[in-house]
Amino acid sequence: MNSTSLIHHHPLTKRLANLLKKAGPKAWQASDFAGVDQLHLGGLEASKALAQWLPLNATRGLDIGCGLGGTSRYLVVNHGCSMVGLDLNNDYIQAAQLLNSHLPGLSDCHFVAGNSLALPFAEHSFDFVVSQHASMNIAQKAVLLAAVHKVLQVEGCLLLHEVMLAQDCAQTSVDYPTPWADQHDHSHLSHWPDFMQLAHAIGFKLIKFEDNTMDALEWLHKARNQPPSPPFTPNIALGPTAGRMSANMLRNLQQGRLQIVSALLVKASS
Numbered sequence: 516m517n518s519t520s521l522i523h524h525h526p527l528t529k530r531l532a533n534l535l536k537k538a539g540p541k542a543w544q545a546s547d548f549a550g551v552d553q554l555h556l557g558g559l560e561a562s563k564a565l566a567q568w569l570p571l572n573a574t575r576g577l578d579i580g581c582g583l584g585g586t587s588r589y590l591v592v593n594h595g596c597s598m599v600g601l602d603l604n605n606d607y608i609q610a611a612q613l614l615n616s617h618l619p620g621l622s623d624c625h626f627v628a629g630n631s632l633a634l635p636f637a638e639h640s641f642d643f644v645v646s647q648h649a650s651m652n653i654a655q656k657a658v659l660l661a662a663v664h665k666v667l668q669v670e671g672c673l674l675l676h677e678v679m680l681a682q683d684c685a686q687t688s689v690d691y692p693t694p695w696a697d698q699h700d701h702s703h704l705s706h707w708p709d710f711m712q713l714a715h716a717i718g719f720k721l722i723k724f725e726d727n728t729m730d731a732l733e734w735l736h737k738a739r740n741q742p743p744s745p746p747f748t749p750n751i752a753l754g755p756t757a758g759r760m761s762a763n764m765l766r767n768l769q770q771g772r773l774q775i776v777s778a779l780l781v782k783a784s785s
């Protein structure tokens with residue numbers, strides 16, 4: 516799609532369109548947008564690490580809660596996948612499409628507005644689903660996991676890179692705002708064992724697990740001391756409270772309130 520065919524109704528998309536215009540014609544690469552389209556702890560490097568867990572025969576992917584679509588683009592460009600990114604936020608979807616329109620080689624990368632709890636796809640549509648920092652606002656985890664299970668083919672996999680509540684930590688002990696919630700009653704963090712218990716009950720098997728909490732803390736320290744170079748920075752997407760969100764995330768991690776996990780789950784054959 517050509518950028519001129521997009522109508523920029525939304526504030527974030529307008530802001531990005533202006534920045535792109537100001538930068539003038541350039542041979543952009545997907546990684547140029549990593550400062551704004553990798554809205555998770557660990558940034559682009561975390562997406563790269565997660566992608567390493569993808570089985571070789573997994574090509575048709577769905578990125579739920581895709582945000583500005585950085586992970587989808589990475590998987591298309593670097594792993595030859597065909598991706599659909601889905602997000603509840605129309606502004607993010609339009610921004611993701613705008614970024615695509617400035618890059619070559621993305622004919623297999625599409626974005627749709629939608630709800631992860633009611634995925635608008637037929638059964639067995641995908642070889643894998645990826646969810647990166649995208650389940651923290653969702654209270655109905657069982658509905659989410661069932662929706663993902665349905666659209667996966669048998670033996671399809673779910674790649675997770677998620678924020679969980681640390682063991683023995685309560686939802687109310689987390690400081691807000693965070694990048695996903697202004698206040699604690701908008702946040703629906705799980706404890707990892709509870710999440711996995713639900714996933715087992717729905718028909719997933721855990722294949723790989725990694726606790727990334729310490730790496731995330733180290734990354735956040737570095738990112739705060741060395742923010743990405745303008746113009747494509749997380750503040751563009753996160754808005755004026757981005758600084759407070761980042762300071763709260765640092766404190767939440769330092770105080771051991773959050774656990775950052777990566778996991779590969781497989782839809783077990785029944």
Ligand SMILES: C[S@@+](CC[C@H](N)C(=O)[O-])C[C@H]1O[C@@H](n2cnc3c(N)ncnc32)[C@H](O)[C@@H]1O
Nearest residue numbers: 553554555580581582602603604630631647649
């Ligand atoms: C912290 S952002 C992460 C975006 C992206 N996965 C990334 O890592 O860059 C979380 C995203 O989840 C989306 N989201 C939250 N609840 C959702 C739902 N029920 N359905 C679809 N997207 C949802 C939000 O709109 C937001 O874009």
